[in-house]
Every structure is written in structure tokens, then in C-alpha cells.
Amino acid sequence: MINRERAISYLLRRPGALESRAARAAVLVLAATGAGFLVWSGVIHLMLWSDGYKDISVIGPLFLMQGIVSILLGVAVVALRWLAVLVLGAAFGVATAVGLLLTVYVGLFGYRESLAVTYATLSLAVEFTAAFVLLVAAVLLAFAPRVRATGRPARVASHT
Numbered sequence: 001m002i003n004r005e006r007a008i009s010y011l012l013r014r015p016g017a018l019e020s021r022a023a024r025a026a027v028l029v030l031a032a033t034g035a036g037f038l039v040w041s042g043v044i045h046l047m048l049w050s051d052g053y054k055d056i057s058v059i060g061p062l063f064l065m066q067g068i069v070s071i072l073l074g075v076a077v078v079a080l081r082w083l084a085v086l087v088l089g090a091a092f093g094v095a096t097a098v099g100l101l102l103t104v105y106v107g108l109f110g111y112r113e114s115l116a117v118t119y120a121t122l123s124l125a126v127e128f129t130a131a132f133v134l135l136v137a138a139v140l141l142a143f144a145p146r147v148r149a150t151g152r153p154a155r156v157a158s159h160t
Contacts, residue, residue: 003061011084013141023144031086035077037130038089041096058109066096077134086138093131097124108109138153 009146015027046067054060070092077089100123103113 010111010142011082012147013083014081015141017146019139019147023140027137027141027144028081030133030140031077031081033148034086034089034093034130034134034137035124036076037076037133038074038093041075041123041126041130042067043092044119044126045070045096048119055080056111059103059111061083070096083138083141086134086141090131090134090138093127093129093134097127100124102125 014022015031018024018027018095044067045063049063049067053063068128073089073092076085099108100113100120102108103111104115104120111121115124
């Protein structure tokens with residue numbers, strides 16, 4: 001059985017918990033970069049919303065919501081740097097890109113998009129890049145050796 005407090009502590013892990021300065025710095029740089037891509041995605045969606053997508057039933061409100069949430073999530077990634085927020089940011093980037101691809105190839109809520117429209121391919125690149133960068137940051141934060149509460153590195157016992 002998973003200890004609830006341990007699980008919460010793990011999800012709230014921040015770069016400061018890592019033993020290596022290089023790992024801490026890498027997570028910080030990756031988190032900031034991923035956050036920048038999330039904000040960029042949000043700005044793209046808000047621009048498109050104001051340029052006419054606001055008049056499309058269901059899709060318009062989704063564009064507005066994506067723009068706002070993406071920017072807020074980018075700010076949260078930088079401000080909190082928790083493992084859970086990094087993973088959430090990566091998942092949001094993938095979900096947004098997949099939403100566009102579904103709209104292109106299947107249609108969504110009675111609306112069909114094209115990759116030839118303004119910002120479509122840029123949006124895909126930005127969203128998948130945000131997801132990849134934040135996922136790398138999350139994996140590094142999740143699996144890099146961490147420092148114990150005592151200040152000493154938490155090491156796995158060697159079997160040599």
C-alpha cells in the first residue's frame with residue numbers, strides 16, 4: 001500500500017531536493033523553458049480566439065480557456081516547480097496538440113480544422129516541445145538522487 005503522505009511529498013518534490021547542483025540547474029532551466037512554451041501556446045490560442053475563433057460554437061470557448069489555462073500553468077510551473085505541476089504541464093501540452101490533430105483528422109464538436117491555417121503547425125511544434133521539455137524536467141526531478149532531510153545525500157545501497 002502506498003503511504004499517502006509519502007506520495008504527496010513525492011509529487012510536491014522541487015529541484016532543491018536534488019543532490020546534484022547540475023541536476024537542480026537542469027530542472028530549473030527545463031522547467032522555465034517548458035513554461036515559456038506553455039505561455040507561447042496560450043498566446044497563440046488567445047490571438048486566434050480574438051481573430052475569429054471566438055465565433056465558433058464550442059471551439060471558441062475552448063480556445064479562450066486553453067489560452068488562459070496554458071498561461072496560468074506556465075506561471076505555476078515557474079513559481080512552484082513541483083513534480084506534479086511539471087507533469088501536468090507536459091500532459092496539457094500533449095492534450096492541446098492532440099486536440100488540434102483530432103480536429104484536423106476527425107473533427108471535433110462539428111468543426112474541422114486544417115494544418116494549413118495560420119499558426120496550426122507552429123502551435124503543434126510549440127505544444128509538443130512544451131510537453132517534451134517538461135517531461136524531461138519531470139523525469140530528472142523524479143529520478144535524480146535527492147538530499148535527505150538531514151542534509152546528507154540519500155543514496156541507494158551499493159551491492160558490490
